[in-house]
């Protein structure tokens with residue numbers, strides 16, 4: 193990831209979070225075939241998001257990372273108020289979504305993976321960027337700007353200059369990177385406080401990824417926009433994020449400052465993910481064996497245990513937590529300042545560390561060798 | 563810009579297609595036709611012609627010329643509307659017969675297409691928007707049955723029920739023989755009564771196609787991210803449907819609409835035969851049975867022309883509606 197550097201300005205931890213996700217649960221009703229229905233089988237519902245807690249502060253970039261199908265997009269859609277959670281709450285500036293949804297929609301904007309699909313092919317760039325303003329009946333900017341001036345400013349901020357040149361163009365006339373800039377301009381027109389970006393660069397050419405990421409960071413720095421960025425790429429998370437949340441099978445299994453989570457991971461799952469990131473010094477050793485996770489059938493105990501390398505290699509048995517791994521579901525525990533994880537083995541390790549009084553205990557039982 | 567080139571290219575394509583059809587028509591009816599071209603072209607009269615009359619026919623159509631000479635003659639005749647005379651209709655010109663039968667068919671197929679288009683698109687939108695609802699499941703079932711039922715069969719069922727059994731509608735024809743004064747209310751209702759069952763048959767027959775296409779195309783569009791984006795920005799559901807979803811989902815339907823109108827004039831052969839409705843479909847049927855080649859050739863040409871023209875219209879409308887196509 194060249195050319196992009198997270199400047200990581202200090203984030204006021206005392207300020208209340210802009211966004212708070214509390215115990216979010218989203219299930220999808222399973223589809224059941226006619227035949228199975230006649231045979232009396234019941235549809236198994238998929239717990240796509242299964243008790244997620246997250247906080248995001250003003251001007252902070254939070255990366256939500258995890259394998260495909262772990263529920264990142266579903267979380268993002270719930271945050272956008274696009275689907276109704278089965279349980280839990282989304283709080284924006286301390287107030288639950290729901291009654292204020294329309295106001296909220298003005299202040300929170302979404303960027304998708306595929307810029308081509310996110311732009312209506314029959315609208316001009318001007319119409320696309322102005323749409324938010326029109327929906328929310330913003331005829332004048334805060335300083336009396338006209339709609340046209342607001343659109344031009346949003347395009348300029350998104351790096352499309354001179355903006356007038358783009359007004360009458362259609363999305364298909366732009367390159368992929370330019371299209372994603374139009375999507376971002378559409379978000380910026382409304383002066384949002386929060387941008388939720390679901391894999392915003394995965395569909396772009398490698399050469400323009402960096403540009404789009406630096407654009408997002410610039411907006412964070414200059415406009416103090418908070419960004420929730422969904423990604424399966426830990427290298428990207430490392431480049432842009434202040435904090436990282438690792439998701440596995442509908443749950444957050446580890447969160448903390450980016451350097452903490454990515455350089456000193458506590459959870460075996462995070463470790464396994466890092467093993468395949470070349471930037472993190474990982475090598476191509478086989479990782480994550482076992483069946484891919486299935487949200488219709490969440491394992492008992494620690495939901496990662498059927499695939500956990502620490503269970504497979506006997507480490508968890510050595511430390512006497514194997515039974516817990518298999519049977520005892522667990523919550524996130526703060527093991528280092530601001531760094532939380534949900535792992536029985538990491539808990540034991542942290543206890544040992546406190547007993548020996550060593551604040552910088554190596555995570556030796558977790559198999560860290562560096 | 564791209565738009566002009568696109569339009570020019572489409573028009574040129576239409577002309578090339580037309581030319582190909584003219585050439586094919588020429589070979590089919592003049593060069594490859596079996597036996598003596600004179601008796602072939604004047605079937606029913608050919609064997610009774612005197613030598614002078616034969617010579618006149620040969621002279622008129624340039625049959626003594628080389629193939630190339632005949633071809634230029636044929637092209638000239640075609641473009642000046644000289645399409646020959648019908649043997650079945652005792653020497654009436656093909657052009658005149660065509661126009662005599664055109665209006666009833668335009669009425670029948672035009673009205674049916676309009677009805678099935680409006681109803682089918684409306685049902686498709688409602689169904690796709692509320693996928694899985696009672697309405698959706700009901701209309702899906704209904705449309706699949708209609709879609710798979712042959713039109714003549716549906717026509718015969720309706721005819722048996724409403725005409726033979728209940729006697730609500732005339733059993734066939736275009737207008738009753740005892741109503742002669744055109745333009746009166748009596749004439750108008752009589753024509754409408756005759757139209758009702760064939761229109762119903764065709765409208766039901768076409769309905770499924772419009773419905774299924776509109777429904778699936780709306781479902782495709784509703785899965786697009788720009789719909790989610792619109793919702794996330796706070797666009798009202800009603801406008802998500804009308805401004806974003808339907809506008810894009812209509813695109814494939816435009817093609818179907820234009821193509822259906824292309825088939826309007828030749829499209830209803832079976833239904834016109836079932837209801838003995840004197841339109842171009844029945845005329846075609848008659849021409850085939852009577853081996854009236856001049857007439858067939860003319861009809862063939864008109865049908866092709868309509869299909870090509872509406873294809874062109876469809877391409878142009880599509881380009882107007884979808885900015886992506888113009889560049890393609």
Ligand SMILES: Nc1ncnc2c1ncn2[C@@H]1O[C@H](COP(=O)(O)OP(=O)(O)OP(=O)(O)O)[C@@H](O)[C@H]1O
Pocket residue numbers: 220221238239240258259260261262263264265266267424487
């Ligand atoms: N609309 C839906 N209906 C039923 N199941 C769904 C739906 N959307 C998501 N799921 C299921 O929920 C789980 C989580 O999906 P989600 O799209 O949130 O994953 P993701 O982490 O974004 O994955 P990816 O990296 O592939 O985008 C998956 O098992 C998926 O199959």
Ligand code: SF4
Pocket residue numbers: 459460461494495496497498500501502503508517534535536537538
């Ligand atoms: S709790 Fe046990 S199974 Fe789960 S990650 Fe930790 S060691 Fe592995």
Ligand SMILES: [Mg+2]
Pocket residue numbers: 264265266390
């Ligand atoms: Mg996703």
